[in-house]
Amino acid sequence: MKSYLALVKIRIQSLLQYRAAAIAGFGTQLFWGFIRIMIFQAFYLSANHAMPMSSQDAITYIWLGQAFLFFVPWNIDREMFLTIRTGNVAYELARPLDCYWYWFAKAFSFRTAPVLLRALPLFILTIPFFGMGIPPDIFCLLAFLLTLFTAVLLSSALTVLINISLFWTISGEGIYRLLPSFMMMLSGLIVPLPLMPEWIQIFIRILPFRGIIDSPFRLYMGHIPFAALPEVLLHQVIWIFLIILIGRFLLSRGIKRIIIQGG
Amino acid sequence: MSHIIVENLKKEFSIPKREKGFKGALKSIIMRKHENLKALDGISFSIKRGELVGYIGPNGAGKSTTVKILSGILLPSSGNCMVNGIIPWKERIRHVSRIGVVFGQKTQLWWDLPVIESFNLLKDIYRIEKAIYHQSFEELCTILEITHLLKTPVRLLSLGQRMRCELAASLLHRPDILFLDEPTIGLDAVSKLAVRKFIKDINTQRNVTVLLTTHNMDDIEAICNRIIVINKGKLFMDGTLGDLRNRITDDRRLIVDLADPNDRIKEDYVRIISRNGGRFVLEFKPSDISAADLIKNITTNHTIVDLFLESTPVEEIVAQLYKENER
Numbered sequence: 001m002k003s004y005l006a007l008v009k010i011r012i013q014s015l016l017q018y019r020a021a022a023i024a025g026f027g028t029q030l031f032w033g034f035i036r037i038m039i040f041q042a043f044y045l046s047a048n049h050a051m052p053m054s055s056q057d058a059i060t061y062i063w064l065g066q067a068f069l070f071f072v073p074w075n076i077d078r079e080m081f082l083t084i085r086t087g088n089v090a091y092e093l094a095r096p097l098d099c100y101w102y103w104f105a106k107a108f109s110f111r112t113a114p115v116l117l118r119a120l121p122l123f124i125l126t127i128p129f130f131g132m133g134i135p136p137d138i139f140c141l142l143a144f145l146l147t148l149f150t151a152v153l154l155s156s157a158l159t160v161l162i163n164i165s166l167f168w169t170i171s172g173e174g175i176y177r178l179l180p181s182f183m184m185m186l187s188g189l190i191v192p193l194p195l196m197p198e199w200i201q202i203f204i205r206i207l208p209f210r211g212i213i214d215s216p217f218r219l220y221m222g223h224i225p226f227a228a229l230p231e232v233l234l235h236q237v238i239w240i241f242l243i244i245l246i247g248r249f250l251l252s253r254g255i256k257r258i259i260i261q262g263g
Numbered sequence: 264m265s266h267i268i269v270e271n272l273k274k275e276f277s278i279p280k281r282e283k284g285f286k287g288a289l290k291s292i293i294m295r296k297h298e299n300l301k302a303l304d305g306i307s308f309s310i311k312r313g314e315l316v317g318y319i320g321p322n323g324a325g326k327s328t329t330v331k332i333l334s335g336i337l338l339p340s341s342g343n344c345m346v347n348g349i350i351p352w353k354e355r356i357r358h359v360s361r362i363g364v365v366f367g368q369k370t371q372l373w374w375d376l377p378v379i380e381s382f383n384l385l386k387d388i389y390r391i392e393k394a395i396y397h398q399s400f401e402e403l404c405t406i407l408e409i410t411h412l413l414k415t416p417v418r419l420l421s422l423g424q425r426m427r428c429e430l431a432a433s434l435l436h437r438p439d440i441l442f443l444d445e446p447t448i449g450l451d452a453v454s455k456l457a458v459r460k461f462i463k464d465i466n467t468q469r470n471v472t473v474l475l476t477t478h479n480m481d482d483i484e485a486i487c488n489r490i491i492v493i494n495k496g497k498l499f500m501d502g503t504l505g506d507l508r509n510r511i512t513d514d515r516r517l518i519v520d521l522a523d524p525n526d527r528i529k530e531d532y533v534r535i536i537s538r539n540g541g542r543f544v545l546e547f548k549p550s551d552i553s554a555a556d557l558i559k560n561i562t563t564n565h566t567i568v569d570l571f572l573e574s575t576p577v578e579e580i581v582a583q584l585y586k587e588n589e590r
Binding site: 002003005006007010013014017086087088090091093094095096097098256 | 390
């Protein structure tokens with residue numbers, strides 16, 4: 001366990017190197033937040049029946065989405081991609097570690113590092129000035145923090161699954177194009193999931209993607225009552241187990257068939 | 264007892280085959296043909312504890328494939344091997360904690376972070392005890408002269424500096440086997456010497472078994488007491504450098520500088536390989552004429568400024584060997 005934690009630490013350190021990128025990224029997220037809020041306000045103003053979510057909640061949802069954007073596995077980890085493409089993966093296999101958890105630790109850092117940099121400043125700026133709400137009570141906050149943690153595990157497991165697919169598609173280009181729209185849509189980054197049409201709701205409830213940001217966010221604002229916390233956790237945990245199982249299976253298959261590139 | 268045993272090792276890769284041109288590219292999207300490539304075609308050898316073995320062969324001969332199988336990264340198609348009494352791919356984790364690996368063309372250090380961070384991570388990954396780690400660390404940093412580089416981010420190091428750090432990284436956990444895949448590739452002369460000296464020292468002083476692949480024949484000549492030559496996945500030769508010379512050629516070379524650049528050398532049993540002003544490079548077989556006789560003949564017939572005797576350079580021997588193998 002200590003080995004993997006050390007790995008998480010060094011990877012986060014490595015990812016925090018790029019200050020300029022973080023500042024630029026923060027600016028972009030703020031900007032997109034404003035645009036999306038404006039779009040949703042236009043929708044809410046022209047709505048002629050009751051919405052499944054108040055406009056205040058929608059704004060909070062959007063700001064949370066901007067803060068935790070990188071929890072959603074929509075972007076490819078360039079470094080992992082290069083590791084496989086250039087054959088550096090040879091070194092990872094030459095370590096006395098379980099390859100799956102090695103990758104999981106790296107994915108975990110890749111998902112948390114950008115959020116560490118961006119979430120806090122975004123909260124500080126948007127709560128007093130730009131309409132971001134706070135949790136109605138301490139229980140909502142605790143439920144939010146707890147499910148946020150399981151959410152990162154879920155997202156990391158998905159990230160590893162995506163990285164494993166690189167064993168089969170060396171260029172990664174296809175996945176790179178498909179992934180963002182797919183993940184953003186299903187996780188709730190584009191439209192908050194409660195605002196999605198009725199007929200999709202059943203799929204959304206079953207699929208793992210609501211567990212990444214949608215469920216924690218709605219616990220934050222009390223849109224999902226605190227009492228529903230066990231249900232949310234169960235949904236996340238079942239999927240975490242399933243995706244890890246699938247990932248481990250595919251990785252062992254992938255390792256057997258690899259031709260380490262180059263050299 | 265043998266430290267590394269390889270028996271009839273085979274590895275086949277299935278490579279997608281693509282026909283030429285645009286049409287070929289389209290065709291391969293719909294119907295992909297695969298071609299079996301035999302990277303290793305029945306290799307056997309064994310290495311004793313403390314040996315320093317050069318593993319050579321032309322590009323694509325299967326050198327790296329062998330190293331990757333021995334280090335538990337690749338699975339062979341068939342055959343057997345035993346390293347330290349372990350079958351590498353059966354118990355990968357136990358196996359790799361007892362070996363060190365350096366791939367000259369790749370890096371195990373964290374690109375954006377100071378070197379020391381990578382070392383600390385390896386300490387945790389290999390679960391090296393604190394006291395042992397400190398001792399290893401101090402030793403390696405001193406011998407490899409990298410103490411002043413530890414706080415520099417890896418991306419700012421020169422290749423020579425980086426390779427010294429890579430070597431240190433591969434030995435922190437005190438493995439008794441070291442696999443080096445082209446450790447001197449792309450290095451300048453000074454760095455090459457440093458790396459070679461280090462490999463030799465670690466082999467003799469710590470009794471680490473070393474398997475080294477290289478294209479650089481000076482590496483072989485300088486440090487290896489045994490060489491294994493493979494080509495097209497097959498074992499071609501296993502022996503000392505002297506064995507290799509005898510097998511291909513035992514020709515000697517005599518290089519003579521004549522005082523008079525217009526002078527000509529005409530001797531029996533001698534081939535003139537090149538001539539540059541007064542300098543002649545002569546080749547002869549010791550069985551036809553002894554070096555002493557030849558030198559005596561030349562010194563009596565010509566005025567000589569300088570002369571020296573050498574064996575055919577390894578590089579040329581190996582080139583010849585590969586060429587013969589092609590036929």
